[in-house]
Amino acid sequence: MNKPSVYRVAFIGCGKRAHEHAIGVQADSRCQVVALSDISGQSAETLNAEFGFQAAIYADHKEMLAREKPDVVLICLWTPLHLPVFRDCAEAGVKAVLCEKPMSATWGECREMGRIADESGCQLTFSLQRRFAKGNQTARRLIKEGKIGQLLRMDLYSPPNLLDCGIHTLDQAMSFMDETPAKSVLGAVDTTETYNWFNVPSECGASGGIVFDNGVHASLYSGSIDTWEPSEDMTKVWAGVRATGTEGFIEVMWDGQIVRGVNYADPSWKPEMELSSMSDQMKGYVRHAIDCLETGEEPEVSNRKALRASEIIFAFYESVRQNARVELPLTGVTDSPFITMLERGQFAKEGARG
Incomplete structure (x- = not known):
């Protein structure tokens, strides 16, 4: 055609x-x-x-x-x-x-x-x-080439909230692992305040653990809206991924800013900072x-890749609802567990911020 x-x-x-x-x-x-x-x-x-x-x-x-x-x-x-x-x-x-x-x-x-x-x-x-940021592309290549050895764990950071911002961090992490899906999720949310972004209610913070099919364990933290702006100290990963392997680690912010890279066998190695505009x-x-x-x-x-990242987010919410680890693929869920719990008054304190 x-x-x-x-x-x-x-x-x-x-x-x-x-x-x-x-x-x-x-x-x-x-x-x-x-x-x-x-x-x-x-x-x-x-x-x-x-x-x-x-x-x-x-x-x-x-x-x-x-x-x-x-x-x-x-x-x-x-x-x-x-x-x-x-x-x-x-x-x-x-x-x-x-x-x-x-x-x-x-x-x-x-x-x-x-x-x-x-x-x-x-x-x-x-x-x-952000998949098209130069630094993220470089990080994917370095991890694939084994510059930090076999990937063992990840630390994921995101501004609030999981659905709107966390999807960027989760997508970034999964891109570093050749789209490896998650195996299980254990999550918690902070409802000290609740937000409403683009007409969707959300938590003000979240944390938990994810196990991926390749055995990589990840911890996730979604922080307070009052502290999510980047500081002048670029060593602070406020939104992005720290990937740790058997031979080193690399820290990459959302837009591909490689904050730090360490190879244990080669202390002189320092990946270049590659900035990429929106x-x-x-x-x-x-x-x-x-x-x-x-x-x-x-x-x-x-949409297939976005679905995998979204599944982790809704599994986080379902983990809160069940008070238990949730195995993936996510089944028996069609709602947003967070919104359902919020509407039923299941959270101890419900504030609001537009």
């Missing part, structure tokens, strides 16, 4: 994240933005003007899909809208959807997005763009998604 050299691209949701996605779209000559959809006409007009798209503007995304028939759609909406809008895109025959993370607010909805993608053939990816990451994300649309290869940020 002949592939078009230019793809008709549309945005559904034109807020802040859409502007970051737009940087990647604008940089790829194969992308022609033909339509923008947002209930706020002003938001769509601002995006149109800033990037010079000259796209048609719609308030109703279904009307936009029917009239414009885009090949590629970027969904930049709040979390609860991901599933219904993706379903609309798949039913409209969209070839590829680049969706904002996290996948959805419940485990059942996450799995439904995967099912729709598989059955419709619509390529579904999520904006776990713009560079978004360009890599969009370019790769379009490449995979043409080649048929599984994208680096496919």
